[in-house]
Amino acid sequence: MKNVKKTISAVTGIAFLVCVCMAGCNSSPEVSNDENEDSSSDVVIRDGQEWEAYDIEHYKEGLCDGRISIEECAEQYSQDIETVKASDYRNLSFDSCQFDELPEFEELYVMAEEDHGITTQESWDYLEEWLDSIGKRDLVDMEKEARIVTSEVEWDETQESPYCYPALCEHMDLSSGGGALINTADCHMQISYDGAYSMSDGKMNQYLQDTRHASKGALGAYSDNVVAEGAVSQLADESWPLISGELTVGEGAELAKSYFEAGTPFPLQEGVALEVPEVRVFTLGDVYGYDYFIQRIYKGIPIAYRDYGTFSEPTYGIPNEDVKNAYVVDTEGVSAYCGKNASAVLTELYSDHLMLGLSRAVQMMSENIAPQVNIDVKEAGLEYVPVTFSSESGSITLFPCWRFSGTNLVKGEEMVIYADVLTGELYYYTM
Template sequence: MKNVKKTISVVAGIAFLACVCMAGCNSSPEVSNDENEDSSSDVVINNGQEWEVYDIEHYKEGLCGGRISIEECAERYSKDIEAVKASDYRNLSFDSCQFDELPEFDELYVMAEEDHGITTQESWDYLEEWLDSIGKRDLVDMEKEVRIVTPEVEWDETQEFPYSYPALCEHMDLSSGGGAFITTTDCHMQISYDGAYSMSDGKMNQYLQDTRYASKGALGEYSDNVVAEGAVSQLADESWPLISGELTVGEGAELVKSYFEAGTPFPIQDGVSLKVPEVRVFTLGDVYGYDYFIQRIYKGIPIAYRDYGTFSEPTYGIPQEDVKNAYVVDAEGVSAYCGKNASAVLTELYSDHLMLGLSRAVQMMSENIAPQVNIDVKEAGLEYVPVTFSSESGSITLFPCWRFSGTNLVKGEEMVIYADVLTGELYYYTM
């Protein structure tokens, strides 16, 4: 479960990692696929800026020995779980760990992520289309209310928000429409470089007679009082009174999935699908609402996600899991959302058919973390984890990893550790 809203801080690493290095396994390089070639370009684009892609050749030099085929890993997975639970590790306990089912997949990939990109005209058109869809086009003077946050145009400090930002209609020649937004008491939408980042149709604040900006609904302002939470599969048949209409948790999840699969506004690339794994039920005055988590999946393997939280200043190799929540408060579907747009473009840099099995990965992890750490692992599974290596460029690379989350009993801190299934390299943080 990723259901704890806490501030996330980066582990300094002094007490945690004993001897992890960037080479991961410290074994002789092993390349399983002679036909593998780096098919990527030398640069990718983010926010209109170019940066060098991750050094995949250096990564390939650190591939582990002792890996097994994907098929063998799947065959051994159940026995590996039993072996891990029965083993006595000096700094890890799996007694109460819940292991995810192993997803079905044919290959493992290292991927670069880049922005889809959006023009000023695409932003304008989508905002207008969205206003029509929620029945509020006549309430919004687009020439006045559509503003844009951009480094290309200075903002006017003498004006109150949002009018301190330039009007989009006066700057349609900008290089990008990312940063365009509408924020009124009636509704809210913010556009990122991949499409819509946040939205609220105003139903929540209007029901509560809150006269502040409608963006409060998108940012989770009204969802803190949680009365039930868990996997959608477990709560699917349950229902609570909404603003209007009747809707079970499972039916709401299907509406959410369909909404984002349709694109906001761009279609999702081939190979990417969506899942709605978790839900929180919250009070909204005298009724309730459903707060859903959204997760991307790439060719069968989930991409790591988490709840809202704040990293300290990113340093080398920090996990940047997807964050996206969608709110349903009536039978019509999505009323608000905020977070990662699934139209971000993934480019395969490297593929492989060999991986570290669960038992081998846990043994390596135990050997490479400090003996004074004592982690009670609660959840484990296989995921792609987005990682950033530079706070300046924002470049993101996705690696296939075993995910382990639990509690460091020495400090009473929640901890998430990712072990790369190709190199054994560890990425981690505490909450």
């Protein structure tokens, strides 16, 4: 499985991210011959705030020697895998490693990520459209239930959530519709600066006769008891009884993919595609549900994703992989989800046709990681990894990297390492 599971409750991890999302409302190198246009600006907009843009000129000064063409990398990839498996590294073992197939791509990019942006009117209209689509428009008084979490208007701390937050209809002149939400026993939606962040149509809590807010379904409260998990490709033909009817895992994955490809509410930008790589099957009372991971792809290369959970931040560059789960509990499609909206805007800052091949990257990694580390590498592949460079900064930059995940045998910790294929820079964390 591509992501390394965290040993904490999914509910805790997701709830933490929801808090972060809401808080945003408050708060001599070898160079290729490519003609690279620096499309960066002084600032980027994320979580509705301005952040200092990544210094791409400084990055280009660090481009490393020993890179080869993308075509040559693809031609020697199979041989590189055999070389890596047969080599005796002092601190890395690849004896049982699963290597992903090399994606098909023409260029490598360093990219900035920014908000798509959403107005209050767009948030209001999408909430209404969504209520109609799930058949609950008549059950929800929009003027009462549509709220917005924002620092621009004072909250009423004497009221319970969500009524402590201002009514959206009374503040349509706000600078952004990010933070708009509905959270009742019938249904739930929360909107971020890129569009919908979390949603539940209420089917799960109603089937279980849980009278609490429907957000429980979006936040994974019912998906802890897992009976099967793995790659969608491996479980595609398997099926379990759902709230109504049966779907194979593969059919459910296609429904989830189509749902998000249609936009929630914004369309995907050109070059962005979606995949549904993994699934967990969980019990829901006397039936079952499918919990899918949703992954972005940019021009052929996957963007790194992970499960909810906690991890250490030992490097200056902090990997900030996508986190998104979608729940299918009947034959109609997605009933709930929470996480990264794929309409976030990616801007290419730099492009290149030269990269570190797999064996060269592993050799450099072995030479540069701490001697007290001894990693049994279980999985490896090529991905874009979103990175932040300060816990106080909201700026995200995506780098093309070889990903290595496994166990540090010295400490018994799970570990993920990303090696930048253009500079050799390492980003990593432990769990």
